[in-house]
Amino acid sequence: MNIVVLTAALSSLNAGLYSTGRVMHSIAMSGSAPRFTARMSKSGVPYGGIVLTAVITLFGVALNAFKPGEAFEIVLNMSALGIIAGWATIVLCQLRLHKLANAGIMQRPRFRMPFSPYSGYLTLLFLLVVLVTMASDKPIGTWTVATLIIVIPALTAGWYLVRKRVMAVARERLGHTGPFPAVANPPVRSRD
Known part of the structure; x- marks a missing residue:
């Protein structure tokens, strides 16, 4: 087995x-x-x-x-933090789009988030409640959430290190729809 x-x-x-x-x-x-x-x-x-x-x-x-007895819970909490961060980013982007559309700077898509922007604020509140609940799970949840004190500044510093390169690629692709032409990988040669 x-x-x-x-x-x-x-x-x-x-x-x-x-x-x-x-x-x-x-x-x-x-x-x-x-x-x-x-x-x-x-x-x-x-x-x-x-x-x-x-x-x-x-x-x-x-x-x-x-930490053999706690490793699984630590990894599970870290992945949950990543999921929460991903969803929070999506909701924050949607709220920003809503604000820019109301100011007439951007056009809103045909599909609109139901009950926007209030549903976005409720979603962020829900994610915050999940985060607080995780932090109250002592000691692992507390320490996992506390790692955000290190992770958030590290990710922010990383963004400032790479933002020029990322923005250059974004400017190159501005207005392009559909698959973007990319450098193809070399063909795999057979081993005769």
């Missing part, structure tokens, strides 16, 4: 490495990830993204070595 579980876990890790390597390559090509993650081998393997993913995976291994 252990061999079956171990094989399934390794298969999942392999699929995760492959997919995140490809995703990292793609977003590096758009200027939104470190440049080294765009590197490809001669056979078309995105080794830059795979290396970064493997290094991050080692943090999980170290966490499990130091």
Whole structure:
């Protein structure tokens, strides 16, 4: 039974490495990830993204070595923080769009968020309640939410480091709809 579980876990890790390597390559090509993650081998393997993913995976291994009973809950809380941040960003962007549309600066899309902007404010309130609930789950939830004191400034500093490159790519694509022409990967050569 252990061999079956171990094989399934390794298969999942392999699929995760492959997919995140490809995703990292793609977003590096758009200027939104470190440049080294765009590197490809001669056979078309995105080794830059795979290396970064493997290094991050080692943090999980170290966490499990130091806190084996709490590692799963810590990782679960960290992923929940990422999901909350993603949804909060979406709602904040929608509220900004609503404000710009009311000022006549932007045109609103045909589909409008129901009960906007009030539904956006309610969603943000709900996400805040979830965050407070997580923080009250002592000690792991409290420490996980407390990491935001370090993570938010680090992400902000990271944005200021890469914003010129990201904005240059955005200006290049301004007004373009549909698939954007990108540099193609070299064709994979067969090993005769």
